Amino acid sequence: xxxxxxxxxxxxxxxxxxxxxxxxxxxxxxxxxxxxxxxxxxxxxxxxxxxxxxxxxxxxxxxxxxxxxxxxxxxxxxxxxxxxxxxxxxxxxxxxxxxxxxxxxxxxxxxxxxxxxxxxxxxxxxxxxxxxxxxxxxxxxxxxxxxxxxxxxxxxxxxxxxxxxxxxxxxxxxxxxxxxxxxxxxxxxxxxxxxxxxxxxxxxxxxxxxxxxxxxxxxxxxxxxxxxxxxxxxxxxxxxxxxxxxxxxxxxxxxxxxxxxxxxxxxxxxxxxxxxxxxxxxxxxxxxxxxxxxxxxxxxxxx
Numbered sequence: 189x190x191x192x193x194x195x196x197x198x199x200x201x202x203x204x205x206x207x208x209x210x211x212x213x214x215x216x217x218x219x220x221x222x223x224x225x226x227x228x229x230x231x232x233x234x235x236x237x238x239x240x241x242x243x244x245x246x247x248x249x250x251x252x253x254x255x256x257x258x259x260x261x262x263x264x265x266x267x268x269x270x271x272x273x274x275x276x277x278x279x280x281x282x283x284x285x286x287x288x289x290x291x292x293x294x295x296x297x298x299x300x301x302x303x304x305x306x307x308x309x310x311x312x313x314x315x316x317x318x319x320x321x322x323x324x325x326x327x328x329x330x331x332x333x334x335x336x337x338x339x340x341x342x343x344x345x346x347x348x349x350x351x352x353x354x355x356x357x358x359x360x361x362x363x364x365x366x367x368x369x370x371x372x373x374x375x376x377x378x379x380x381x382x383x384x385x386x387x388x389x390x391x392x393x394x395x396x397x398x399x400x401x402x403x404x405x406x407x408x409x410x411x412x413x414x415x416x417x418x419x420x421x422x423x424x425x426x427x428x429x430x431x432x433x434x435x436x437x438x439x440x441x442x443x444x445x446x447x448x449x450x451x452x453x454x455x456x457x458x459x460x461x462x463x464x465x466x467x468x469x470x471x472x473x474x475x476x477x478x479x480x481x482x483x484x485x486x487x488x489x490x491x
Contacts, residue, residue: 189255189301190230191436193220193429194321195311195335196291197235197259198268202419202464203284205276209419212465213245215268216311216335219422222469223429223456224309225252226477228437232302234258234321236290238265248470257299265290278417279394298324307436310334310355311425315347322354331441333357333432334386335424338364353385357446359428361392374399375406388446390431392424400443400450407447410487412458412480419464423457426469430456455480 195216202209217235225231232255239261250256271285294317308329310318318334334355340348341364352358358381362374369377378389378401389401393411400407430453435445455477459468 189232189299189305191224191228191307191309191432192232192234192258192298192302192305193217193224193309193311194234194296194318195220195309195313195425196268197233197237197241198270199241200421200465201269201271201285202421203271203273204278204419205274206418207464209464211269213242214270214422214465216313216422216425218249218466219425219460219469220309220311220429220432221249221254222252222466223426223453223460224433224436225254226456226469226472226474227430227433227452229253230436231255231433232258232299232305234296234298234302236260236262236294236296238267238290239263241267258296258302260297262290272421274420278420296321296324303327306330307432308332309428309432310351311428312337315340315344315351318351319347319354322351330439331356331432331435333359333428335359335428336364337361338367341367349384352381355386356441357388357390357431358386359390359392359424359431361394361424365389365391375401390450392427394420398427398450398454400446402443402446405443407443407450408488409447409450409454410484411454412484412487414458414461417461420461422466423460426460427453427457429453451481451484452477455484 198215200214266289269287274281304327332355365377369380371377391399397411398409431449434449434452
């Protein structure tokens with residue numbers, strides 16, 4: 189298996205000032221898998237769902253080339269569910285409901301081929317689960333990327349710090365970087381976080397783009413101004429899937445390769461925002477990604 193993505197495969201229900209989704213497919217591993225599989229073959233998912241998860245979506249993921257041997261389906265159980273309402277600025281949101289369901293007691297079991305994956309993406313999930321996955325890896329991947337959030341910093345900091353010490357790249361937003369490091373300056377925050385283990389720190393700033401830090405080097409990726417943002421849910425996961433998917437495709441783990449991955453991830457994330465849930469990712473083409481990648485590059489061209 190070339191690339192393994194760990195995270196939730198779930199249901200969401202989204203409300204924004206401009207519409208509502210009803211109950212739709214979501215989850216970190218869903219967005220990561222759909223994004224990465226656009227760029228590279230050999231993507232597998234580690235997660236758990238209930239009997240209520242739609243077979244049509246599982247069939248589509250298989251058709252996309254995503255391997256589901258690491259997806260556990262619990263008979264008679266319900267899938268993880270999250271409901272949220274976005275404010276007018278589409279950056280802040282309120283959680284309306286969280287139902288853990290199958291995630292309670294989730295103990296991932298990696299298929300043998302997954303344990304020798306070349307690239308590993310640890311999507312936002314309980315750090316104890318992320319560590320359990322790393323404990324099962326028998327051959328060090330070429331690149332391990334971690335996505336996490338402030339909830340785990342509040343609830344499971346020691347377990348999270350253990351995960352951070354074992355990865356190559358961490359992606360978090362600016363508020364989380366400040367909380368994790370205790371530094372207001374994002375430059376100082378990135379330096380402190382790299383001292384915890386990762387070689388690369390990606391700090392996401394939503395509509396203001398993203399920052400990539402590595403060994404004294406900094407890359408600033410812009411955000412593409414969109415006329416209509418329908419639903420930002422899953423944009424961060426799509427970004428992460430695009431980032432690691434691009435690196436897995438090219439094999440370039442240098443600062444240059446990660447810079448390109450950040451731009452590709454940003455391009456895919458911008459598409460995700462155009463529709464509710466995974467709908468835009470389901471019919472996205474490589475040509476569209478390449479066109480938007482060039483649009484991102486034009487934003488910073490000064491000659």
